[in-house]
Every structure is written in structure tokens, then in C-alpha cells.
Amino acid sequence: MIRLHRVGFAYPDSPAPILHDVNLTIPEGELCLVIGATGSGKSTLLQIVNGLAPHFTGGHLDGTVTVGGLDTRSHPPRDLAGTVGVVGQNPAAGFVTDRVDDELAYSMEQLGIADSVMRKRVEEVIDLLALGPLRRRALSELSAGEQQRVAIGSALTAHPRVLVLDEPTSALDPTGAEEVLAAILRLVDDLGVTVLLAEHRLERVIQYADSIARVTDDGRVLHGAPVEVLADSPIAPPIIELGRLAGWSPLPRSIRDARRQATGLRQQVREQLQLAPSVAPTHAAGTSGRTALKAQRLRVRYGQVTAVADVDLSLCAGELTAVMGRNGSGKSSLLWALQGTGVRSGGTVHLVGEAGSTGYLDPAELSGPDAIRQIALVPQNPSDLLYLDSVLAECRESDTTTGAAPGTTRATLDRLSPGLSSSSHPRDLSEGQRLALVLAIQLAATPRVLLLDEPTRGLDYAAKRRLGEVLAEHTAAGAAVLLSSHDVEFVANIADRVLVLADGEIITDGPVGEVLTASPSFAPQVAKILRPLPVLVVDTVRAALGAAP
Amino acid sequence: MGLAVATTRSPGLLSTAFLIAAIVIVVAGCQDDSVFARAFPAYLALAAAVVVFRMIFYILVGIKGAGAVLIPLPQIPLPDWAGGIGLLGPVSASGLVAALSAGLALAALLLCFGAAVSLTNPQRTLRSLPASLHLLGTSAVVAMTLAPQLVSSWKRVRRAQHLRGRRLTGAHAVAATTLPVLQDALERSLSLAASMDSRGYARVHKGSSALVLWLMVGALVGAAVGTYALLDGTGPGWLAVPLLVAGAGAAVAGSVIASRRILTTRFRPDPWRLRETVTAGVGLLIAGLAFFVPQLGAGAFAGLSLTFVLCALLAMTPILVVDTR
Numbered sequence: 001m002i003r004l005h006r007v008g009f010a011y012p013d014s015p016a017p018i019l020h021d022v023n024l025t026i027p028e029g030e031l032c033l034v035i036g037a038t039g040s041g042k043s044t045l046l047q048i049v050n051g052l053a054p055h056f057t058g059g060h061l062d063g064t065v066t067v068g069g070l071d072t073r074s075h076p077p078r079d080l081a082g083t084v085g086v087v088g089q090n091p092a093a094g095f096v097t098d099r100v101d102d103e104l105a106y107s108m109e110q111l112g113i114a115d116s117v118m119r120k121r122v123e124e125v126i127d128l129l130a131l132g133p134l135r136r137r138a139l140s141e142l143s144a145g146e147q148q149r150v151a152i153g154s155a156l157t158a159h160p161r162v163l164v165l166d167e168p169t170s171a172l173d174p175t176g177a178e179e180v181l182a183a184i185l186r187l188v189d190d191l192g193v194t195v196l197l198a199e200h201r202l203e204r205v206i207q208y209a210d211s212i213a214r215v216t217d218d219g220r221v222l223h224g225a226p227v228e229v230l231a232d233s234p235i236a237p238p239i240i241e242l243g244r245l246a247g248w249s250p251l252p253r254s255i256r257d258a259r260r261q262a263t264g265l266r267q268q269v270r271e272q273l274q275l276a277p278s279v280a281p282t283h284a285a286g287t288s289g290r291t292a293l294k295a296q297r298l299r300v301r302y303g304q305v306t307a308v309a310d311v312d313l314s315l316c317a318g319e320l321t322a323v324m325g326r327n328g329s330g331k332s333s334l335l336w337a338l339q340g341t342g343v344r345s346g347g348t349v350h351l352v353g354e355a356g357s358t359g360y361l362d363p364a365e366l367s368g369p370d371a372i373r374q375i376a377l378v379p380q381n382p383s384d385l386l387y388l389d390s391v392l393a394e395c396r397e398s399d400t401t402t403g404a405a406p407g408t409t410r411a412t413l414d415r416l417s418p419g420l421s422s423s424s425h426p427r428d429l430s431e432g433q434r435l436a437l438v439l440a441i442q443l444a445a446t447p448r449v450l451l452l453d454e455p456t457r458g459l460d461y462a463a464k465r466r467l468g469e470v471l472a473e474h475t476a477a478g479a480a481v482l483l484s485s486h487d488v489e490f491v492a493n494i495a496d497r498v499l500v501l502a503d504g505e506i507i508t509d510g511p512v513g514e515v516l517t518a519s520p521s522f523a524p525q526v527a528k529i530l531r532p533l534p535v536l537v538v539d540t541v542r543a544a545l546g547a548a549p
Numbered sequence: 550m551g552l553a554v555a556t557t558r559s560p561g562l563l564s565t566a567f568l569i570a571a572i573v574i575v576v577a578g579c580q581d582d583s584v585f586a587r588a589f590p591a592y593l594a595l596a597a598a599v600v601v602f603r604m605i606f607y608i609l610v611g612i613k614g615a616g617a618v619l620i621p622l623p624q625i626p627l628p629d630w631a632g633g634i635g636l637l638g639p640v641s642a643s644g645l646v647a648a649l650s651a652g653l654a655l656a657a658l659l660l661c662f663g664a665a666v667s668l669t670n671p672q673r674t675l676r677s678l679p680a681s682l683h684l685l686g687t688s689a690v691v692a693m694t695l696a697p698q699l700v701s702s703w704k705r706v707r708r709a710q711h712l713r714g715r716r717l718t719g720a721h722a723v724a725a726t727t728l729p730v731l732q733d734a735l736e737r738s739l740s741l742a743a744s745m746d747s748r749g750y751a752r753v754h755k756g757s758s759a760l761v762l763w764l765m766v767g768a769l770v771g772a773a774v775g776t777y778a779l780l781d782g783t784g785p786g787w788l789a790v791p792l793l794v795a796g797a798g799a800a801v802a803g804s805v806i807a808s809r810r811i812l813t814t815r816f817r818p819d820p821w822r823l824r825e826t827v828t829a830g831v832g833l834l835i836a837g838l839a840f841f842v843p844q845l846g847a848g849a850f851a852g853l854s855l856t857f858v859l860c861a862l863l864a865m866t867p868i869l870v871v872d873t874r
Contacts, residue, residue: 056743081749093737094744110749158749341711377712384709387725401713427732441713 001162001194002026002049007063008219009044009053018044020219022063026196026211028161031188033205033226034198035235036215038460039430042198043089045215046164049196050084051077068161082111085155089166091147092139100142100150101135107158118157125153129183143327145176152183156193163187165197169204170457173326173486174521177204184208200460202237203489203525206230207254227251235461238489238525241538245545258529265541266530272544273533291352292317292480293338293375293449298347300333300504307333309504310347315449315480320471322491322512323484324522325501331484332380334501335451338482339377340364351375351449369401369445376447380454382438383426391429392422394437402445413440416466431458439467443474450474452483456490468494492516492524492536512536573660592663596656603652607644695734702733764803771796 004024010017018041026032036042047053051072054061065072068083077084085107088094097103104125108118126132129149134142142150148168155163165184169177185208187193199205212229214222222229227250230240239258243251246265252258293315300308307330315321323331336342338349340363351361351374363375379385388394395409413420417436426434435455442450450471456464464487471494475481485491491498491512498515500508500522508515513534517527527536535541573593706729775793 050747052743052747056746077743077747078749078752081747081752084747086744086747088740088744090740093740096741096745096748096750107748110752155748336708339712341708372713379709379712381705381709384706384729385713387710387728398713 001028001030001068002196003064003066004048005064005066007048007061007065009041009048009059009061011059017219018059019048019215019221022219022221024213024221024223026194028194029188029192030210031184031195031197031208032223033202033209033212034196034215035200035202035212035233036198036460037217037235038200038432038458038463040215040217041219042215043166045213045221046086046166046196046198048072049162049164050086051075051080052086078110081107081160082158083160084162084164085158085160087148087151087155087163087165087168089170091151092144094151095139095147098138098140100131100137100139103139103150104131104154104157107154111158121157121159125157128156128186129153130179143176144171145173145179145327148172148176148180149183152180156187160193162194162196165195167198167200167458169199169201171327171486173324174204174488176327177486178521181205181208200458201487201489202235203239206237206239209253226253238538239529242526242529242541245538245542255525255528258525262529266533269530269533269535269541269544273535290317291315293349293351295338295349296347298334298337298349299345300330300337300343301345302343307504308337311504311506313338313499313506315482317448317478317480318475319496320475320481320483320494321497321499322495323482323499323501324486324488324491325484327486329501330504331501332453333504335377335453335482335484336379338363338449339375339451340366340371341377363449369403372402372442372445372447374447375449375451376442376445377451378435378439378442378453378455380457382435385438385441386426386434389425390423391420391426391437394426394441395422398441398444404444404446409440409444412443412470413437416440416470417463432460432463435459436463436467439470443470446474446477446479448479450479450481452481454485455483456485456487464490464493488516488522488524489537492527493539589663592660596659596663599656599659600649600652603648603655604645607648695738698737699730699734703730706730706733764799768796768798768800768803771799 002024003026004022007019007022007024008017009019022045034042034045044053044057047057048061048065049067049072051065051067053059055072055076061073067080070080070083072080095103096106101122104122105118108121113121126135129152131149131153134146134150139147139150148171152163152165152168163184168180168184172180181204184195184197188195197205197209206226209226211223212226214229214233214235216222230236231244231251233240236244239253239255240251242265243258243261246262248258248261252261291314293313295311295313298308298311298313299306309330311334313334323334325331333342337344340349344364349362349364351363361374363371366374386394388397391413392410395413396406398404398409399406410422413436416439417433420429420433420437426437429437435458439452439455452471455467459467468490471481471483483495495512498508498510498512499506500515508518513536516522516524516536517531517534520528523531524536526538526541527534530541535544703726706726710725771792773796775790775796
């Protein structure tokens with residue numbers, strides 16, 4: 001269905017080609033997962049398949065790409081519209097109309113399909129993706145998960161034989177992601193659609209993939225059965241890492257496979273935990289710490305909608321807290337309200353002064369450098385903070401504003417994302433690199449309370465590990481960190497305490513081990529495999545096995 | 550539209566007031582809850598501002614005629630270069646009324662436009678364009694969604710920059726906010742364009758574009774020369790009508806051929822029902838009445854003629870159709 005023969009791709013001003021000598025054949029009805037490090041050319045590979053690269057993006061393409069028998073060289077994207085459906089990383093940016101059913105019909109209108117056929121297909125897609133309750137709603141009012149499903153639906157109504165999806169679950173909560181993936185699976189199973197899907201969070205999709213194409217750092221693509229490709233891949237989900245650690249063969253792909261192989265491992269880990277409980281993470285340590293920030297009856301309303309409802313919350317110094325919850329449950333509003341810049345409709349927020357001092361400060365009353373020495377926020381869209389024309393200028397600006405020693409920001413940045421050129425423009429960086437830059441800027445003032453809104457979007461496993469290390473260090477230095485995330489595995493790795501927010505209310509508040517094992521949708525893979533053991537991450541298992549004689 | 554014609558022909562204060570009342574009632578009756586419908590109060594405010602400004606200008610610099618003087622303000626003569634315009638001066642009742650009715654007429658025109666926008670939702674109107682104009686229509690839709698996006702991204706960037714802990718001032722602040730906003734808008738439009746491209750926007754099916762081009766040029770030339778001939782009394786009158794007709798014909802032909810090249814269809818086209826017929830008919834009727842018999846039943850009050858009461862009543866009939874549907 002999709003054939004790439006000796007394909008290379010390069011932008012004129014880039015030193016090395018993005019893709020190099022790629023041969024790839026994906027048969028009809030296969031779900032192929034595209035993986036690779038941040039900025040490795042996954043998106044470019046997807047764009048090549050539907051002809052957006054090079055027809056739309058520019059650049060130079062070598063070799064031949066055929067999709068459903070059509071050569072992309074002679075067929076621009078609009079001619080492939082009936083064959084390839086594309087869903088981009090940010091579906092809201094691709095919406096042309098303003099209502100759900102109009103959006104579903106847009107592709108068909110362009111293809112000149114008769115009104116009666118359109119109505120039939122719109123109904124089919126609405127049933128397939130469970131869009132019934134949304135059909136007359138305005139697109140701008142939908143949640144991220146709903147928007148993603150509408151975007152997939154609007155690609156489907158044209159009856160494409162190939163569906164190309166770029167990180168379809170990156171903005172979604174675990175439940176929303178499952179819904180979208182279930183919809184994609186139905187297409188593969190029932191309609192025989194060929195799917196090409198790029199994703200960073202492999203733990204969500206690995207079990208559904210028929211094959212994996214891994215884009216390596218030098219621009220080659222390795223394609224094969226999932227287990228073969230992942231066996232020696234530096235990018236691997238926890239389930240594969242656990243399989244490697246335990247020496248399982250073949251490597252498991254689904255929780256079910258793994259649980260069947262894990263009987264021996266469970267026994268072994270249980271014994272070790274009983275012998276040496278110290279290897280279990282000491283997450284509870286921070287809770288006895290000093291309170292750094294206290295919010296009482298905090299409320300945020302937008303018109304008729306209550307985003308945060310009477311939340312009481314205190315953050316402790318030296319503790320890393322994660323806020324989880326559905327899309328639209330009020331996580332961002334809570335962070336902005338705590339920081340003081342956002343809307344606050346009621347309640348109080350106090351920064352509790354250093355030990356010994358009795359000062360109670362409201363962050364909303366602070367301004368300028370004073371504010372970010374006390375409390376800093378990294379927003380969901382970090383690039384909004386950047387306005388200078390080079391990485392170097394941004395770093396200098398940050399050092400002078402916060403009064404940090406020259407080079408502080410740059411040093412943090414190098415730890416988060418090594419090898420960034422000082423002269424590159426912030427807008428040319430990848431999403432992950434921009435986040436690293438903003439985080440480095442906000443950390444330069446060593447704020448006593450650090451708030452992060454969805455800091456793991458677009459990050460690969462290695463980048464997440466580096467982020468985790470920096471945050472852990474900052475926490476150990478006595479700061480309180482609060483981050484919102486959908487990324488269960490990331491939270492399991494770094495958080496001490498987890499809050500679950502639903503409809504603006506805190507419904508769960510407890511140590512990470514308890515909260516994450518309590519509900520199946522929030523449980524990390526290792527916990528699912530080794531249940532009922534209170535083990536969340538591979539590192540704990542490794543420590544337990546390492547402690548064994 | 551009929552109301553707009555009526556407004557321009559309206560002789561007096563009360564007639565215009567009646568028309569405005571009719572517009573407001575129609576909008577209040579038919580409004581749905583779309584973004585555009587919510588814009589009507591803004592049009593009302595604008596219209597009120599127009600009236601107030603008209604009055605203020607009358608008092609400040611208006612040419613005061615004779616009549617019962619209400620407020621005897623002293624007239625301040627301006628130097629000769631001001632062209633004989635005097636500041637202030639005695640304010641007379643009749644002058645005030647004249648200013649008020651002129652202001653109201655302008656306001657009513659504005660409201661007609663506002664009502665049209667808030668009742669129809671431009672995006673749906675654009676969908677009814679012929680296929681040859683479809684590409685233009687889509688661009689217009691995209692452009693219209695851009696403005697609110699710019700506002701929201703402006704707010705977002707301003708808010709985010711407070712987080713950096715440095716108050717920027719002057720030109721620096723403007724640059725710091727404008728750059729990310731514009732870059733954001735550019736990225737958004739690029740991703741939208743990519744999405745539209747990959748979804749088959751502007752697929753060309755068959756036929757040549759040269760023919761369409763020549764037909765369109767012909768249509769333009771015909772229209773321009775024809776209009777000139779028609780309006781310029783000294784030119785040969787016999788030339789005007791055939792040229793206009795030929796121009797229109799060329800435009801239609803070009804449009805048809807262009808439509809054939811771009812094969813698109815409409816999902817759920819808005820059907821033409823009784824309500825649409827009544828609305829259009831009433832509009833025509835009102836325009837006709839106001840144009841041909843403006844003085845019907847005039848006399849009882851100054852500036853109020855039966856025609857316009859009738860017009861106002863007629864304008865409200867579409868509400869009845871909606872209600873009975």
C-alpha cells in the first residue's frame with residue numbers, strides 16, 4: 001500500500017539529510033508505528049507519505065514514494081486526498097469549518113461527492129467514532145480528545161485507504177487516548193485501513209502495532225516486527241525494559257503477555273522487597289516537610305463554568321506533586337490561579353515564608369523578579385515566553401533578570417537538552433527543545449515553588465529522564481514542585497504525591513504508590529504486570545533484583 | 550436590504566424610529582446563539598454612538614438655521630481659512646431634530662447591516678456561493694476565523710510573559726508581544742493550509758484556465774464601458790445596454806466553466822423554504838413601497854407617513870413565519 005524506495009530527504013539549509021536511503025513497504029491493512037527520538041524526522045516521514053513533503057514544505061526528495069499506486073512526485077497532496085487521510089499533531093489548527101458535521105463533510109465537499117452519499121458517510125463515521133452527541137457542537141468548544149476524534153473522523157469520511165496520524169494521543173488523558181486508539185483499531189480491523197502512526201508514548205500503542213518503523217538518529221529507518229525492532233532500541237516502553245531486565249524471550253508487548261511470563265519475577269521481587277524494604281522508593285519522605293504554599297477554598301470561574309471549585313491545597317518544600325485528571329478537569333486553571341497571574345474568583349493563596357519568618361505572601365501581589373524567585377510557572381505552550389532572536393540572548397536575559405550568575409541558564413539548558421546551538425532561533429527549535437529552554441529560564445531564579453503545566457508533550461524517553469533528574473535535584477534543594485501531566489509513566493517515575501482532579505475538585509490526594517495503583521486507567525505498566533506488588537517503575541525492579549545475592 | 554432602502558428614503562424622525570424598532574424586534578425574535586448573533590449589541594452601541602456624535606457635531610460646528618432657539622450659545626467665529634464654519638452658536642429645536650433624524654437614519658442603516666450579519670452567520674452565507682467563487686469563499690472563512698484567534702493568542706502571550714518576572718516597557722514590550730503572536734498566527738495558517746491541501750482543497754479536474762480568464766476580462770470590460778455609457782448622458786446610449794448584457798453574459802459563462810473545473814459539492818445545502826421566500830418578498834415589497842409611494846398617508850404628524858408604519862409592520866412578518874413553522 002505504501003512503498004518507499006531509496007528515499008532520501010533534505011532541506012536546503014540543513015547540514016545533514018533528515019532521511020537517508022529509506023526502503024519501506026507497508027502492506028494493506030497494517031498498523032505501522034513510527035518511533036524515533038525527538039526531532040529525528042518522524043513527522044517528515046509521515047509528510048512524505050502524503051506528499052506534503054516536499055510539495056508543501058519544500059526540500060529535496062530522492063527516490064520514489066508510491067501510495068496506493070500513486071507516485072507522490074506527480075500527485076500533489078490534494079490529489080492524494082481521496083487515498084490518504086492525514087491527522088496532524090494539533091488537530092484544532094487543521095479545522096477549516098466551525099461545526100462538527102460541517103468539518104466531517106469538508107473533505108467530501110472538496111472531492112465532489114453527492115449530498116446523499118455525504119449524509120450517509122457522515123452518519124457512518126459518527127457511529128464508528130461515537131460522535132453522536134457532538135455533531136452540532138462548535139469545534140472550538142470541544143475538549144482535546146473530542147477534537148482529535150473529530151479530526152480522525154473528518155479524514156475518514158473521504159474513505160481513504162491510508163490513514164496517517166502524527167501523535168494522535170499526545171494531548172490526551174489516558175482514558176481519552178484509549179478511546180481514540182480503540183477507534184483507530186476498529187478501522188484497521190473492520191475496514192482494512194492501512195495506518196501509519198507516530199507516537200512518543202509507546203506504552204500506549206505498542207500492543208496494537210503490526211510493525212514498527214524506527215527512525216534512527218542518522219536518518220535511516222529500521223522496519224520490522226515490533227519485538228525485533230524494539231529488542232535493541234534505545235527507545236522502549238517500560239514493558240520492554242522490564243522484559244529485557246527479566247530476560248524474557250520473546251519480549252512481551254501487552255500486559256497480558258507480560259503477566260503470564262511474570263510469575264517467577266513477581267515471586268522474586270516479592271521476596272526481595274520483604275528482605276530489603278529499603279529498595280522500595282521512599283516516596284513518603286517529603287510529606288512531613290515544611291509547607292511552602294497554602295491555598296484555601298481556591299475557586300476559578302469563567303462565566304458560568306466553574307473550572308476550579310473550592311480547592312484546599314498545600315504544597316510541601318522538598319516534595320514533587322503531580323496533578324492528574326481528565327482533559328478539561330481544571331488542571332491548568334489551578335496552576336495559573338496558584339501562580340497569581342490567572343483568573344481567581346475566590347479563596348486565598350499564601351506563600352509561607354522561610355523557616356523563622358512569619359511572612360505570608362500572596363503570589364498575585366508580587367511582581368517582577370521578586371515573583372519568580374518565589375514562584376515560577378512553565379505554561380503548556382512554553383514558546384509564548386520566548387521573544388528574543390537567539391538561544392544565547394534568551395539565556396543572558398534570564399540571567400540578568402533573575403540576578404543569577406552568568407551562564408546559569410545555559411548550564412541548566414545543557415543538562416536538559418545537550419548540544420543546542422547558541423545562535424539558533426528559539427522558533428526553529430523542536431517542541432521539546434523549546435520546553436527545555438523555558439524550563440532553564442524559569443529555573444534560573446531557583447524559585448521556591450515551581451509549577452509545570454504538561455511538561456512532557458513531545459518528549460522522548462531520554463528527554464523525560466533528563467527532565468526528571470533536573471526536577472528531582474531542584475526538589476531536593478528544598479523547592480516545592482507541582483506539575484500537571486497525563487503521562488502516567490513519567491509521574492510514576494518522579495512524583496512523591498499525586499492529586500487527581502475531576503470537574504475542578506480534588507477527588508484523590510495521596511502518595512504516588514497508592515493513587516497510581518488504585519485505578520486501572522492511571523496505573524503504569526510495571527504496576528499492572530507485577531500487581532499486587534506496590535512497584536511502579538522498572539528502576540525499582542532493577543534495584544530489587546540487584547539487591548538479590 | 551429592503552429596510553435599508555426604506556431608511557434612506559425615510560423623510561422624518563418617527564418613521565426612522567419605527568424602522569429601527571422593527572429591526573430590533575426582528576433580531577430579538579430570530580436570533581440564535583452564535584458568535585455573530587452576539588455581535589448585535591455591539592452594533593446597537595455603535596448606532597447609538599453615531600446618533601450622539603451627530604448631535605454633538607451639530608451643536609459644535611453645525612450650521613444653525615432659523616427656528617425656536619433652545620440654548621442661546623454664543624457663536625465663536627473661526628478665521629477665514631476654516632471656510633466660514635462657526636463654533637457653537639444658538640441651538641434651535643428644529644436644527645436638533647434634523648440632526649437627530651439624520652443621525653438616526655445613519656444608525657438605522659448600520660443596524661440593517663448588523664441585523665443581516667447577526668441573523669445569517671456569514672460563514673453559512675459564504676457556503677451558498679457558486680462553485681467558481683468557492684475558493685474565494687473558503688479564504689474568506691479562514692480570514693474571518695483569524696481575528697478572534699489573534700485576540701486570544703495576544704492575551705495568552707501577554708499573560709505568559711508576566712511569568713518571566715520582567716515588566717517590559719515601551720517599544721520593547723510591543724515587539725516582545727507582537728513577534729510571538731505573529732509567529733503563532735503564521736504557524737497556524739501554515740498548518741491550516743497544509744491541512745486544507747491534504748484534504749483536497751483546490752483540486753482541479755478538467756478544462757483550461759485561459760478561457761475563463763478571457764471571459765472574465767471581457768465581462769469586466771463590458772461592465773465598465775457599459776456602466777460608463779449608461780451614466781454619461783453624452784455618450785451613445787444605444788451602446789450601454791448591449792455592452793452591459795454582454796459583460797454579464799461573459800461573467801456567467803466564465804463562472805460556469807470555472808465551476809465545472811472545480812468539482813465540489815455542498816453538505817446539507819440550506820434549502821429554500823417558505824420562510825426564505827417570505828423574507829425576500831417582504832424585503833422587495835418594503836423597498837418598492839418606500840421607493841414609489843413614500844408619501845402615502847403623510848400629514849398627521851411631521852415626518853411620519855403611513856408607508857413607513859406599514860414598512861415596519863411588514864418587516865416583522867418573517868418572525869411570524871418562523872414561529873408558525
